[in-house]
Amino acid sequence: MLLIRVRNKKRRSAHRDIAVLVSLMLCIAFGRYVKSAGLTGTDGVMDVMSESASKSESAMADENAMAKKIAITFDDGPNADYTETLLAGLKERGVKATFFLLGKEIVKYPEIVKNIHDDGHLIGTHSYDHVNLNNLSDKAAVEQVDMTNAAIHEITGEYPEYIRPPFGCWKCNLDYETKMIEVLWDVDPLDWKTSNSDVIAKRVTSSVEENSIILLHDASESSVNAAFKIIDELTEEGYVFVTVDEILFD
Numbered sequence: 001m002l003l004i005r006v007r008n009k010k011r012r013s014a015h016r017d018i019a020v021l022v023s024l025m026l027c028i029a030f031g032r033y034v035k036s037a038g039l040t041g042t043d044g045v046m047d048v049m050s051e052s053a054s055k056s057e058s059a060m061a062d063e064n065a066m067a068k069k070i071a072i073t074f075d076d077g078p079n080a081d082y083t084e085t086l087l088a089g090l091k092e093r094g095v096k097a098t099f100f101l102l103g104k105e106i107v108k109y110p111e112i113v114k115n116i117h118d119d120g121h122l123i124g125t126h127s128y129d130h131v132n133l134n135n136l137s138d139k140a141a142v143e144q145v146d147m148t149n150a151a152i153h154e155i156t157g158e159y160p161e162y163i164r165p166p167f168g169c170w171k172c173n174l175d176y177e178t179k180m181i182e183v184l185w186d187v188d189p190l191d192w193k194t195s196n197s198d199v200i201a202k203r204v205t206s207s208v209e210e211n212s213i214i215l216l217h218d219a220s221e222s223s224v225n226a227a228f229k230i231i232d233e234l235t236e237e238g239y240v241f242v243t244v245d246e247i248l249f250d
Helices: 002-036 041-066 083-093 110-118 138-156 172-178 197-205 221-236 244-249
Strands: 068-077 098-101 122-125 213-217 239-242
Touching (some): 068 221, 068 244, 083 221, 098 110, 110 122, 110 138, 122 138, 122 244, 197 221, 213 221, 221 239
Parallel strands (some): 068 098, 068 213, 098 122
16 A cells, blocks of 8 residues: 555656646746737736627627527426436426426326426416416416416425416406416417428428427327427527527516
8 A cells, every 4th residue: 555655656746746837837828928019017917818808708798699599388297108208308408498397287197297397498377277368257367376386386385477378368357366477479380280290390490480389288298299390400500409488578
């Protein structure tokens, strides 16, 4: 053991000598650059660093300005069979989505809801029982919203700010009761009508444009696979996937 320690000590000493030599060479090279650029002293070094940082920030700003934002959303979850698969694929691709959840499914699968929240996705309300709110009394409609919001808060510690009413049917007078922001969609491939993921994906990619909000469901294998196809193709086309709040307010 003593022999191993001595050898390691010698190696560390040699490594330090090399590191010092490399550092010295870098300092000399940097000093020559500063001198040739007409910069001297601390101010010169700071000017070089400031210029580099400024260029980096400018490049990032240009990149953000060129990005075409788009939002992908999922209704009717959480689903015991497919939502976790969807979450894994979204994480692999570095994509954030928006989930409009049903209260009756939330209470069945709270761990999935927690995973959605922990992964940084935006959670909204989709009513408790997937009913047409316009066909209910004001009291019953508010209960559908409030019960779902309470279920989400119990799991995530946050009350949702966004609601997607089932069938896109919102009771206008509920605006005075709920204070929530209604979110509809621009692109609906009717994924619940077909099991062909290629067809679903094509319907989206052929009609989508910047700032579109895509409507999908995480209740079938075909819809989840279509979501991955959509994300992969549109990412290659320069789209950046964001949550709906970034589409609505940025």
